[in-house]
Amino acid sequence: MTAAPTLPLGTWLRVFVRLFAVQGSYNYEAMIGNGIAFAAEPAFRLLPGGRGGEAYRAAMARHSRYFNAHPYLAALAIGALVRAELDGEDPVRIERFRTACCGPLGAAGDRLIWAGWLPFCSALALLAFGLGAPVAGVVGLFVGTYNVAHVALRAWGLRAGYREGLKVAAALGSPVLRKGPLHVARAVALVGGAALPLVLHRVRATQLFSTGIEIALAAVLAAALARWQGRVDGWRVGVMLLAVFVLYSVIR
């Protein structure tokens, strides 16, 4: 493969900022397809004929069609698609790539972010609350920790995608995507485990109500939800239990 043509800094920044709005017109037909075209558009202006030229319009038409992937890892696809268009790749190959990369990018992102990094950051913030951190500390820790990885992942994805072009599948073998979920899951177990008793302790300690009943109730509920995983939603059970309690409080 030839070296990637250098993109002007302004183009990089425009594409990068638009990446954050990739789900702005999410719908049940094109999914994030329109967002892909929207994000990549500043780079397509560099195609032969410029903005409004034939190549530009063909690229915009191609990329506003159906596309679905994890929104953060969509950066990897956008980088690769921009490179492919600027290299003048065969549209059939580009279309095939678009179809092929949806599943892997969706699965890898869901596993790493929604089922890994996000629960970890939540657990970390709960732990900070349980340890008595101030309000700004808890919120700052959550937002800061989460977004360091969030922004870095989008930036890495865009760069790696642009560098590799349609051979970007190799980037999916990156240690972050391959081993990351395993390490993050262990961290969720450790930090989440530590956070749970501390949250309970802090909430009830401030209210002078100290019995083992809450611990027992929480443990039984957690065990039941683990046992019935996939059959019941914990938060729905929570709504039901709290509603019953409020009803009891009103009528007693």
Place this chain on the structure above:
Amino acid sequence: MIDTGTLAMLTMVGAVVGLDFVSFPQAMLSRPIVAATLGGAVCGDAGAGLLVGVLLECFALETMPFGASRYPEWGPASVAAAAAAVVPGADAAEMARTVPFAVLIGLACAMLGGQTLVWLRRFNLTVAERYRDELAAGDSAAVVAVQWTGLVVDFGRAGAVTAVWTLVAVQARIIVMGVTPSVGTGTLALSVASAVAVGVAGGAVWKVVHTTKGYQWWLLAGLLVGGAVAVFA
């Protein structure tokens, strides 16, 4: 009731965190621990907002925004819940009564708010269909129009939802607190709410980690450390 200025501020915060949830920039400002704290701060008590946010976050741990699946919308609901929890001049006992109810109403609003995201996605589809020919011809103005319409409508939707939830939540709190006994219910209510929340969070953590090799040892280590700190610190 809530004054107009505070409601306007809460609506703005709700619009921002609601937009953040899916459309822009997904920085997790919509998570309860952030949104409820911001809502509490607007109402004059960030600490009460954080408490509501922590309890709602325990529930939110279980619901991850996977693709096109339907899930609760936490941002506007958390802002409204925080507004319901903050009672000017309330002492700790009064707060212990309002916070659990605010958590319940936050959960209910999050559940209903999820439906408005389905409506938004359908609306986005009708907009895209209106521009179908232009999009097929590679018209960049159409791409930009579809994208901006989605963003602006989501912002407005989240603000409107927040305003409605806040008015409902605050009014419901006034009614329910008026008919529940003020003595003895606060500590019990907070205990029940925190136990249920932590129980749901425990189930959620298990759900996330149970396919990981050796997860039980990491979980056990965490529980032991957390338990020891809670007992001895």
